[in-house]
Every structure is written in C-alpha cells, then in structure tokens.
Amino acid sequence: MVRLNRVLLKDAGNAIDKTLSEILVCPLSKQPLRFCEKTKSLVSDTIGVSFPIKNGIPCLVPKDGKILEEEADASKA
Amino acid sequence: MRRINSLYGRIGLLRRAPEKSTKQSHTLLASLSFSTEGSYGGDGELQQNSSKVKIFDRDLKRIHRDRAAWLSRQKNDSFVDAVAENLLDRLEDCKKSFPTAFCLGGSLGAVKRLLRGRGGIEKLIMMDTSYDMIKSCRDAQEDSLDNSIETSYLVGDEEFLPIKESSVDLIISSLGLHWTNDLPGSMIQCKLALKPDGLFLAAILGGETLKELRIACTLAHMEREGGISPRLSPLAQVRDAGNLLTRAGFSLPGVDVDEYVVKYKSAMDLIEHLRAMGETNALLERNKAAIYDSMFATEDGTIPATFQVIYMTGWREHSSHPQAKRRGSATVSFTDLQKQFGGQS
Numbered sequence: 001m002v003r004l005n006r007v008l009l010k011d012a013g014n015a016i017d018k019t020l021s022e023i024l025v026c027p028l029s030k031q032p033l034r035f036c037e038k039t040k041s042l043v044s045d046t047i048g049v050s051f052p053i054k055n056g057i058p059c060l061v062p063k064d065g066k067i068l069e070e071e072a073d074a075s076k077a
Numbered sequence: 078m079r080r081i082n083s084l085y086g087r088i089g090l091l092r093r094a095p096e097k098s099t100k101q102s103h104t105l106l107a108s109l110s111f112s113t114e115g116s117y118g119g120d121g122e123l124q125q126n127s128s129k130v131k132i133f134d135r136d137l138k139r140i141h142r143d144r145a146a147w148l149s150r151q152k153n154d155s156f157v158d159a160v161a162e163n164l165l166d167r168l169e170d171c172k173k174s175f176p177t178a179f180c181l182g183g184s185l186g187a188v189k190r191l192l193r194g195r196g197g198i199e200k201l202i203m204m205d206t207s208y209d210m211i212k213s214c215r216d217a218q219e220d221s222l223d224n225s226i227e228t229s230y231l232v233g234d235e236e237f238l239p240i241k242e243s244s245v246d247l248i249i250s251s252l253g254l255h256w257t258n259d260l261p262g263s264m265i266q267c268k269l270a271l272k273p274d275g276l277f278l279a280a281i282l283g284g285e286t287l288k289e290l291r292i293a294c295t296l297a298h299m300e301r302e303g304g305i306s307p308r309l310s311p312l313a314q315v316r317d318a319g320n321l322l323t324r325a326g327f328s329l330p331g332v333d334v335d336e337y338v339v340k341y342k343s344a345m346d347l348i349e350h351l352r353a354m355g356e357t358n359a360l361l362e363r364n365k366a367a368i369y370d371s372m373f374a375t376e377d378g379t380i381p382a383t384f385q386v387i388y389m390t391g392w393r394e395h396s397s398h399p400q401a402k403r404r405g406s407a408t409v410s411f412t413d414l415q416k417q418f419g420g421q422s
Contacts, residue, residue: 019200019229022244023240023244025240025241026239027239030242055212057208057232060234061139062237064232
C-alpha cells in the first residue's frame with residue numbers, strides 16, 4: 001500500500017517525467033507539445049490536437065488524439 | 078469517429094483503404110471491416126508516398142498486444158529472451174556508451190529485464206502501441222526494485238514517432254517493427270531521432286518464419302475452399318533488410334540472420350505461444366492443426382516451428398565514420414597490394 005501512495009504522489013506532482021518532456025514532440029507535426037493543466041493532457045498547438053495522459057503515461061498514438069476545435073471546445077475536451 | 082478523419086485531413090496524410098483486388102487483406106484479420114472505420118474519406122486524394130500501403134490493421138495489433146501483455150505476465154518466454162539477449166550482446170561490442178536509450182515495441186519486457194547495465198545506459202524510454210503492455214512493464218519494474226536506470230514510459234505508434242530529432246543515443250527494437258505498414262518510414266523516423274553517431278538495433282522476423290505453418294495453412298485452405306489466400310503476414314527478406322537500412326540513411330549498416338527452431342507439443346501450443354507474443358493473425362481451425370501435426374511432426378512427437386530473425390544495425394552518420402572514397406581517387410593499385418602482401422597463385 002505504501003508503494004501505491006508513492007505512485008499516486010509522483011503522478012500528482014508533475015504529470016510527466018522531465019526526460020520525456022524534453023524529448024517528446026507531436027507525432028504528426030513533430031512540433032513541441034504544451035502541457036495543459038486544465039485537462040491534464042499534452043496539446044499540440046500547430047495542429048490543434050490534445051493527447052491524453054493516463055496514469056502518468058502519455059498516449060501519443062494519433063488515434064488517441066482529440067481535436068480541439070475552438071477555445072470553447074477545449075475545455076470540454 | 079469524425080475525430081480520426083479530420084485529424085488526418087489536417088495533416089494531409091491520407092491513405093487509401095486496401096484495394097479489393099490484392100487479396101492481402103488476411104480475411105481472418107477482418108481488416109476490411111476494421112479499416113472502414115478509419116477509411117480516411119476522400120478517395121479522390123492520392124497517396125502521398127507509394128510505400129504507405131495499408132497491409133496490417135494497426136488497431137487490431139494494439140488489441141493483440143493488450144492480450145499478449147496479459148498472457149505473458151507470468152512466465153518468461155525463452156525464444157523472445159534469446160532474441161533480446163542476442164541484440165543486447167551487440168552493445169558490448171561497442172566501445173561507445175549510450176546514456177539515453179529508446180526501446181520500441183515488440184518484446185519490451187525482455188529487453189528491459191536482460192539489459193543488466195550493458196551499453197552504459199542511464200535513461201531508458203519505453204514505447205509501445207498498447208497501453209496494457211506499457212503498464213505491465215511499469216508494474217514489473219516497481220516489483221523488481223531495480224531502479225538504477227531511470228525509465229520513462231509512453232504509448233505511441235512506431236509509424237509516428239513522437240521523439241524530437243537528434244535526442245537519443247540508442248534505439249532498440251526487438252521483434253517490433255515487422256508489424257508496421259511503412260517500415261522504411263519508421264526507420265527514417267528512427268534515424269532522425271538518433272543523435273549523430275547514434276546506434277539503431279532492430280530484430281525483425283524474416284521470410285522463413287513459420288514456413289511450416291504457412292504450408293499447412295495453404296494445404297488446409299486448398300482442401301476446404303479450393304483456393305488460397307495468404308494467412309501469414311508478409312515478412313521481410315534478408316536481402317531487403319540491407320536495402321531498408323541504406324534507404325533510411327543509416328551509415329555502416331549490418332545485417333545478420335539467425336534461425337531458431339522451437340519445438341512444441343502440438344500445433345495449438347504454437348498458436349498459444351504466438352498469442353502470448355502478440356504475433357497472431359487469426360484463429361487456427363482444427364483442420365490446419367491436423368495437417369501441421371501430420372506433416373511436420375518429428376520422431377519424438379514434437380512439432381517444430383522455424384523462426385527466422387533478421388538483426389539489423391545502423392548508425393547515424395557522424396564525421397568519425399569511415400566513408401567510401403570517391404571513385405577514381407585510388408592511389409594504390411591492386412597489383413601493388415598483391416606485391417605488398419605476397420600473392421598466392
């Protein structure tokens with residue numbers, strides 16, 4: 001149970017590793033990603049797609065990406 | 078589902094749904110019914126690149142790998158371990174150390190487990206298309222208490238690598254790349270992700286793999302339906318591997334082949350093994366199993382299956398690599414060499 005708490009704490013802190021945040025780019029446009037606090041996801045501004053982060057593991061498969069139509073939709077996404 | 082269509086529309090990356098005429102659709106994959114979901118509208122648009130033919134259903138592959146993560150949790154697979162061991166051994170042959178390493182799909186767990194500090198790796202990044210596979214790797218790591226290497230996990234597609242250019246020293250892929258639709262494209266992206274003087278190590282299954290199964294399937298199918306359609310996925314030939322490496326732009330390419338014959342108690346065991354590796358195409362009907370057993374059984378009653386593994390190595394170009402000299406720039410002739418080293422005639 002102690003192990004479980006440690007994992008939760010780590011995820012609550014910064015959602016992704018420092019290593020990953022330096023290396024990751026958008027799989028489709030190869031442009032840098034922005035971490036969005038509100039939706040806890042990685043956003044690629046150039047193409048307007050957000051990729052989810054599950055349990056601290058970013059899911060950058062193009063199929064998992066959600067399109068952010070406008071600012072209004074982004075909060076729902 | 079609108080999500081995917083317009084997503085690709087934005088990038089202008091369009092793929093045509095597989096042609097009905099090429100019977101490569103692996104009926105048991107049911108790829109036609111799957112691919113309509115992702116049939117990227119606009120049939121009027123041309124393919125960007127002729128190498129982007131959709132042979133494998135990647136979504137189905139993800140599901141297979143989710144199942145494989147589940148099945149292979151308990152025991153270690155000796156075939157997969159042998160391949161990973163062979164691949165990692167090559168790291169010892171290099172004087173260079175690779176602080177940042179990236180592990181692509183295939184048998185991730187085996188690579189991580191067998192690494193044992195070779196190659197001077199400090200940071201390891203693991204990637205797979207299946208979330209369950211990554212999760213089980215991460216859980217295994219926490220259980221083993223071996224935290225000397227800083228490991229990060231992410232879920233991604235080998236055909237769309239989410240890695241910045243020139244950011245990793247080493248890329249390892251053990252039995253992962255033979256399920257990509259666009260292998261040259263993946264390899265090019267791998268090359269770009271490597272720092273100069275970075276190493277690319279991959280093991281893929283070759284054309285001779287499971288030839289017994291291929292024959293049994295063909296025969297069974299001929300008996301039942303009077304015609305044949307391919308059931309085993311197209312696999313790279315050794316001669317193509319070299320071309321792939323040079324086409325991707327790697328310098329000092331190297332290819333070698335190894336054949337492993339694995340013996341099973343019955344044909345169904347083989348299928349179970351394939352499922353646990355995430356390598357299945359289809360369900361095996363009992364007819365094929367019977368033919369397989371009768372044609373290929375050895376004296377002690379076990380069924381052999383051949384796995385041909387092609388190992389590819391390539392480096393990202395760097396000024397320290399030896400380059401071939403320009404034609405006509407030779408300063409020494411072969412006759413001189415012969416005199417120097419004493420010809421045997």
